[in-house]
Each structure stands twice: as C-alpha cells, then as structure tokens.
Amino acid sequence: MPRTQVSCPNCRQPVVAEVKQLFDVSQDPRAKQEILSGMFNLLQCPHCGYQGNLATPIVYHDPEKELLLTYFPPEVQMTRDEQERVIGPLITRVMESLPQEQRKGYLLNPRTMLTLKGMVETILEADGITREMLAAQEKRFALARRLLSVSNESLPEVIRQESELIDQEFFALFARLFESALASGDQNAARRMQEVQSALLEHSPFGQELKSAAEALQQAQQDLQALGEGLTRESLLEMVISAPDDARLQAYVQLARPAMDYTFFQLLSQRIDQATGERKEHLLKVREKLLQYTGEVDDAIQQRREVARRNVETLLQAEDLPAAVRANLPAIDEFFVEALSAALEEARQKGDLERSSRLQQVLTEIEKLSAPPPEIQLVEELVEMADDEQSVLSRLQSLEDDALRRLTDMLTSMAASLEADSSEQAAELRERLQKVYNAALRLSMKRSMGG
Numbered sequence: 001m002p003r004t005q006v007s008c009p010n011c012r013q014p015v016v017a018e019v020k021q022l023f024d025v026s027q028d029p030r031a032k033q034e035i036l037s038g039m040f041n042l043l044q045c046p047h048c049g050y051q052g053n054l055a056t057p058i059v060y061h062d063p064e065k066e067l068l069l070t071y072f073p074p075e076v077q078m079t080r081d082e083q084e085r086v087i088g089p090l091i092t093r094v095m096e097s098l099p100q101e102q103r104k105g106y107l108l109n110p111r112t113m114l115t116l117k118g119m120v121e122t123i124l125e126a127d128g129i130t131r132e133m134l135a136a137q138e139k140r141f142a143l144a145r146r147l148l149s150v151s152n153e154s155l156p157e158v159i160r161q162e163s164e165l166i167d168q169e170f171f172a173l174f175a176r177l178f179e180s181a182l183a184s185g186d187q188n189a190a191r192r193m194q195e196v197q198s199a200l201l202e203h204s205p206f207g208q209e210l211k212s213a214a215e216a217l218q219q220a221q222q223d224l225q226a227l228g229e230g231l232t233r234e235s236l237l238e239m240v241i242s243a244p245d246d247a248r249l250q251a252y253v254q255l256a257r258p259a260m261d262y263t264f265f266q267l268l269s270q271r272i273d274q275a276t277g278e279r280k281e282h283l284l285k286v287r288e289k290l291l292q293y294t295g296e297v298d299d300a301i302q303q304r305r306e307v308a309r310r311n312v313e314t315l316l317q318a319e320d321l322p323a324a325v326r327a328n329l330p331a332i333d334e335f336f337v338e339a340l341s342a343a344l345e346e347a348r349q350k351g352d353l354e355r356s357s358r359l360q361q362v363l364t365e366i367e368k369l370s371a372p373p374p375e376i377q378l379v380e381e382l383v384e385m386a387d388d389e390q391s392v393l394s395r396l397q398s399l400e401d402d403a404l405r406r407l408t409d410m411l412t413s414m415a416a417s418l419e420a421d422s423s424e425q426a427a428e429l430r431e432r433l434q435k436v437y438n439a440a441l442r443l444s445m446k447r448s449m450g451g
Helices: 031-037 080-096 116-126 131-149 155-161 168-184 187-203 205-230 233-241 246-259 262-274 277-316 321-327 334-350 353-370 374-384 389-397 401-417 424-448
Strands: 003-007 014-018 022-024 042-044 051-053 058-062 067-071 111-113
Touching (some): 022 080, 058 080, 058 116, 067 080, 116 131, 131 155, 131 187, 168 205, 187 205, 205 233, 205 246, 233 277, 246 277, 262 277, 374 389, 374 401, 374 424
Parallel strands (some): 067 111
Antiparallel strands (some): 058 067
C-alpha cells in the first residue's frame, strides 16, 4: 500500500499512513475480509495518540458476485465531478484487470454506498447472509470492540455477562480480526487481541470447551508420540480404551483415524466378546462413540474432497491460470492438491494432452507460490543459528535498515502468535525468536546512534 502524508483528524498534525482505496477480490482474496473486519486504512497519530480509520474514498469489487461499490466518507466533502475524478481511475484499474469476456454491465453502473455499514451489509447479503444474521454479526463486532476497549480487570465480568454471544462464530470473527491486525503490522492491536483471546478462553463457557479440546488434542498427540515405533493397532486400542474422557477419545480419532480401520474394529469386537459385566458395558460405549466420531471425521473429509474437486474444475475455466491460482490461494489445501493430482493422473491416462497441460500449469504455479518467501527463509535461518550470537549478528549486518526493521516487526508478530501455545516446542521457539529479536534490536539501536 502506498504511504501518504495525511492530517490527523484529531490534532491536524501531519502523519504518514498507508492508504488503500481499491479493494478488488479478484486481485487480492483478503480484500473482502479487510472491509468486513474494518481493519484497513488504520491511522495511529504519534502526536496525540488518536487511533481510527482514515477517511478516504474506497472502491470494492467482487466479480463473482458482480459487485462494484463506492463509498465516500461524509468527512470527505467533494462535488460530484471531484468524486468522479477520484473514482474513475480506480474503476479503470478494475476493468483493465479483467479479461474482455468478464467485463459485464455492472461495471458501468457502480453502486454508491451512503455508509460503510451499508457497504458491509451489501457484501454480506450477496453471500446469502440475512439481515437477522447481519444483526447478530453486528452484535459480535460490537462485543469484540467492547472487549478490546475495557481494562484487563473488567474483562472476566464482561465475558461472563455476554457469554451467549461468545460462540464458534464469535471466535472465528475474533481470529479474522487478529489475522488482519498481524497482516497490517499493527503490533499494539495484535498484542491486545492476544490478551483478550486468552481471557475469552479462560472465562467463557465456549472458550473453556475450546481450551479443553485443544489441551486434549495436545495430550493425545503426546501420547501417540510417546509410543513411537511401538504404535500398533493393539497399542492404539489400549490407549483408546483407557481414554480418560470423551474429549481425549475424540482427539485420538482426529489424529489416528487411518489406523482405526476394519482390523482395528475387529480387535475391539473381540475384546467385547471376551468381556463381561461393567467392562463389557464400557467397551460397548467406547465402540459406539468411536463409530460416531470416525463417521463425523469421514463425512467431513468427504465433503472437503468434493469441494476441492469442484474448485479444481472451476479453476480450470479461468483464462489466466497463474492469476486465478494467486486469487484463490486460501482455497488451496492438501485436499485441493490431492484432487488436482488425481485429475492430472486421470487426464494423462486418457491421453488428454490439453487438460493435463492446464492441470500441470496449476500444479507448477502452486509449487512456486508455496515456496516460503525470502523473509520467512531468513527467519528460519536465524532461528536455526539463534544460540550462536556472533553468527546471528554477522547475518543481520548484511541487511539494509528497512529490511532490518521489517524483520523485527515479523519476529514480534510471530512471537505474539505463539503466546497462546503452552507446548514445549512453542516455548523453545519463542525463546529462540527472542534471541534473534534482541540481536536485531541491538544492531538497529547501534545504527541509529551512528555506530
């Protein structure tokens, strides 16, 4: 995003801020979430401490929903001609980014939104979200804003009062807000969200369920790792039978579903046939729950595979495959790659050269995009050598000042994202990140003092 000098709306002092006016889903899949979360064009004044959204005209475009929306904040007083001079080049950029066959009539008639809330509602309504659902979502947004503004001492009480609103959708919303704060580089907001998230997990009933499930999953993972090479169907069965609660049993299913095959259930049935009394009752309940949990996992996997297969076919219709892959990165997961590989193998067996060529093009683009960016590669390199301070400093010395600043911001974000993870691996990684951060900070301070 371009950095522009603007005036703080509170104290009128000049401030340099990152300003984004075009939110085009076809070019950036994150654009919709930025608008919905409100985490865009954030201004933090170093003079008076003001924080808020910068008032600037914006254009939103989603070709799939045929939406082209414009919004002028009331503070931006412009005549009709002035508005058209600002919006015109942005709409031209939208049209030029689309293939000729996708330039439809809606592009010639952008809809003007009177309020930012109206823009958000229009976007959500296009996704089939009703006004009742919007009202519930607005309550969740309001609660999120309230939680971020109250003191840490007041958080537990507010969370208890609003526990009915704190559900799966609220945690999903809060996670998106947190990701947006990290992506925008707003470290203060990210740290505050981390504090609120910890309080939500600790003091809300749903948060406690999530926390228990996460702890059960972590413990189940440790149990399975402890078996090492001794992990067999028999040892897994013993672990399942001895599970202390349903959460642990469900965690075992999530982690070891492939091993719970026909032979595994045969072993369990043999145990049931040989048992009597309370032992038999316990084993029967275990089998009943296992059948339920494995069925749920299988259904979820089948649904994801079907969605992935449809996504592959849809993607193949795009004229510019590399651009389409980049625009749909959030939908590309292991299921998508599995469906893509299966389709590629089938096309090759049938001798369909045109289809296999396009599928291979998609696969090549994914492999290229999945390679870690240079910044991540640098962090991995530095973390690996974190115990050798001299080597870390030597590597940091090669960075320009801007690159060093971006690195320290990234290290802070990564450390913040690990705060909620209490595992030994996360603790060790945080410690190594801290060592690298300390070295980078010392070098930055030395440079700023002319050393």
